[in-house]
Amino acid sequence: MLEFRDLSISDKPMADKALAASDFRGSEYSFANNLAWRRLADTKCTFYKDFYLLCAFGNSKDDISFTFPAGSGSYSDVLSEMKRTAEGFGVPLRIGSVTAEQLDIFRELFPDGYTVAPNREGSDYIYGSKDLIELPGRKYHGKRNHLARYKEQDCQFSLITEKDLDDCILFCTETYNSKSQEADSSFISEQFALNTFFTHFDELGLQGGIIRKDGQVKAVTIGERLCSDTYCVHIEKADTSVNGIYAGINNLFAQSCMSGYKYVNREEDLGLEGLRKAKLSYHPVFILEKYIVTFK
Helix, strand or coil, rough: CCEEEECHHHHHHHHHHHHHCCCCCCCCHHHHHHCCCCCCEEEEEEECCCCEEEEECCCCCCCCEECCCCECCHHHHHHHHHHHHHHHHHCCCCEEEEEEEHHHHHHCCCCCEEEEECCCHCCCCEEEHHHHHHCCCCCCCHHHHHHHHHHHHCCEEEEEEEHHHHHHHHHHHHHHHHHCCCHHEEEEEEEHHHHHHHHHHCCCCCEEEEEECCCCCEEEEEEEECCEEEEEEEEEEEEECCCCCCHHHHHHHHHHHCCCCEEEEECCCCCCCCHHHHHHEEEEEEEEEEEEEEEE
């Protein structure tokens, strides 16, 4: 039976080796994301042979869910071990983050032994890096207008360095404190994730962009190489009192860090209508559809 434990920054070398072997495009396959968001669903990790495994324990046994394994070796072995572990927890094995390509593995190894459910709210938006950098053609006309409004203002963009980290944390904290909504668990988990990204910025190999106006931080963003052809943007926070600032931070960060990649993963929409609309407005080249596999 697999034994899961809390994620630690010390797990990064082994996790990175397994993640590189799989070369998956899903945003779950970022160790930085795993570490930062571990509190949201009480996610823990383990290693089985050359596989890196995650399990979210949630608030009850009904919430226990595994991530499709990253690494190299026998999927038959690792999935069977995951199944035995789930049964030891008293629940059927449930695996999220399963792509259409990975469904073929289940069909081959476990015919008719599971059910499949789509997970649209957890599916990732994948863009062409060239599109985000150049904003070409009529479909990006509105984005170019927003970018023009941003450029009319006296703002300064730069890549984040160590000297900016405290200011980034302060900006995100002030944004968090200004929210009128109740601080529910997901909101608190987001603040923890932001602090984790900035606290371990260099150790996690992250890149980021920052916009200042009159010396004050007005926007921050963070991303990293996700796999061989895809860059991933983890966060994007901005003060909307600055006209066009989201278009500005998006485009300038893309120009600075994403030209060497074919695709950019801007992660999921969580089923939020406003977020879905915003992500669709940048015209993804495809949506990386994900499914939940539950064994019978």
